[in-house]
Each structure stands twice: as structure tokens, then as C-alpha cells.
Amino acid sequence: MSLMFLPLRLIPGPVQAVVLGTVLDLFFSRRDDLAELLDALDGKVYLIHVRDTGMDFYMGFKAGRPWVHSSSHLEPDVRIDATTAGFARLCFAHEEPDDLVFQQVLKLSGDSEAMLRFKKLLAAADIDWERELRNGFGEYFGSRVAQAAKKLIDLEGRASDALHDAVTQCLKDMDVPDEARLGEWQAGVEDATRRLSRMKGKLTRLEHRLDAAQASSSGGRS
Numbered sequence: 001m002s003l004m005f006l007p008l009r010l011i012p013g014p015v016q017a018v019v020l021g022t023v024l025d026l027f028f029s030r031r032d033d034l035a036e037l038l039d040a041l042d043g044k045v046y047l048i049h050v051r052d053t054g055m056d057f058y059m060g061f062k063a064g065r066p067w068v069h070s071s072s073h074l075e076p077d078v079r080i081d082a083t084t085a086g087f088a089r090l091c092f093a094h095e096e097p098d099d100l101v102f103q104q105v106l107k108l109s110g111d112s113e114a115m116l117r118f119k120k121l122l123a124a125a126d127i128d129w130e131r132e133l134r135n136g137f138g139e140y141f142g143s144r145v146a147q148a149a150k151k152l153i154d155l156e157g158r159a160s161d162a163l164h165d166a167v168t169q170c171l172k173d174m175d176v177p178d179e180a181r182l183g184e185w186q187a188g189v190e191d192a193t194r195r196l197s198r199m200k201g202k203l204t205r206l207e208h209r210l211d212a213a214q215a216s217s218s219g220g221r222s
Contacts, residue, residue, distance in 0.1 A: 013055045013070040020057065021068035023132045027125070028066060036063045039120040044114050052083045078110035078118065085156040088149040090198035091129045 028034060041061040048057040058072035082090070086105040089095045095121065098104035108115055134142030 004146040013057070016055070017057055017068045017070040019133075019137065020059075021066065023129070023136050024059075024068065026136050027127060027132050028064075031125065034121065034125060037117070037124055038066075040117050041114075041121060044078075044117070045072065045074045045076045046114075046118065047079045049079060049081045050087065051081060052085075063082055076110065077114040078108065081107040081109075088152045089156075091127075092146060092149040093153050100156050109135055 028038060033087070038061060042063065043061070043142070045058060045060040048059060050057075056065075057068055057070060058076065059066060059068045059076065060072075060074065082100070082105060084101065090097065090106065097106060101108060120211040130142055132142075133145050136142075151160060
């Protein structure tokens with residue numbers, strides 16, 4: 001679902017919509033091999049929501065051509081929700097959409113068939129956003145957008161690592177067991193369980209012997 005290049009956070013939404021629509025239209029106009037997949041999306045509308053900027057983009061397909069607007073009266077079939085960094089990872093880092101969905105970086109809702117058709121189109125298209133932006137708007141613009149997206153991805157990665165380190169340190173300060181200690185504890189519990197099971201077995205055998213001895217004693221007295 002590599003469809004957005006939204007590190008252009010300071011550019012107004014309508015302008016971003018024009019850029020996105022122009023890139024998609026130019027790209028698909030050169031790809032006759034994708035005509036059947038484009039036709040399958042005819043009339044479908046996708047709402048793209050950027051969480052950290054609050055921007056919405058509507059993308060649809062009509063007569064084999066894509067269109068993008070910053071607003072629309074049409075009811076979307078699918079809602080695609082991510083942060084600016086999430087869309088940058090999708091487009092410029094070429095991360096798998098399913099992986100991003102699993103990580104909750106990308107959130108999808110709506111008609112499952114429309115989602116599937118869209119995924120098929122974008123998987124077949126495999127858009128190189130940096131190249132397409134350069135082709136459509138020049139070397140300077142395309143490279144600046146690509147650099148901004150990659151820096152955003154790098155910053156998000158560093159922030160994630162820093163958060164992980166901070167949480168790990170906090171757990172250590174609280175004396176919360178790490179993976180190694182949990183493994184030792186688990187091994188200890190399993191060993192204790194095995195010993196308890198053997199002890200129960202011995203007790204059961206002793207009980208049987210005691211019952212047998214009592215029965216034998218009772219029989220002898222009678």
C-alpha cells in the first residue's frame with residue numbers, strides 16, 4: 001500500500017493532493033500492464049488520514065485514472081490511517097504493509113474487497129516514489145522530499161530505540177526480571193513441578209500399600 005510521501009508537513013493539504021495526484025496519474029499513464037487492476041478499482045474511494053498533522057486525502061479511481069483531493073463528498077470504501085513517519089516508512093523505506101499493520105503503524109478499516117484490490121494494484125505497481133517525484137517535479141524537489149522522508153524514518157527509529165532503552169532501564173531499576181532471569185525461574189518451576197509429580201506418585205503407591213495392608217489385616221482378624 002505504498003501510496004503516500006507525506007514528509008511535506010508544512011505544505012498545505014490541497015497542494016500535497018495536487019502533487020500526489022499528478023505523480024500517480026503520470027505513473028499509471030505509462031503502465032498499460034496495470035489497466036485491468038485499475039479498472040477493478042473503478043468507483044472506489046480511499047480516505048487517507050495522517051494522524052499527526054490531521055490532514056485528510058481522498059483518493060479514487062475513475063475510468064482507469066486515479067484522482068486525489070483534500071476533501072470529497074463521497075463516502076470512502078476504505079480508511080487508511082498512519083502518522084507522517086508511518087507513510088514515509090511505507091513509501092520510502094518500502095516496508096511491507098502487512099508488517100506495518102501488525103505493528104499498528106498502519107491502520108486499515110472498511111471494505112475488505114476494496115483493500116485487497118488496492119493491495120494487488122500497488123504490489124504490481126511497486127512505485128519508486130523518489131524517482132517518480134523527480135520525474136514529475138524535478139531533481140531538486142524529488143530529492144528534498146526523499147531526504148526529508150528518510151530523515152523522518154531515521155528519527156523515528158532512534159526515538160523507538162531510546163524508548164526501548166529507557167523502559168529496559170526502568171524495569172531494571174524496579175528489579176523486574178529480564179528474559180534470562182525469567183528463563184531461570186521457569187526452569188526452576190518446571191523442575192519443582194517434576195519433583196512434586198514424583199512425590200505424588202510415591203504417596204499414591206504408599207496409600208495403595210497401606211490400604212492393602214489394612215485390608216489384609218482385617219481379613220485375618222475375621
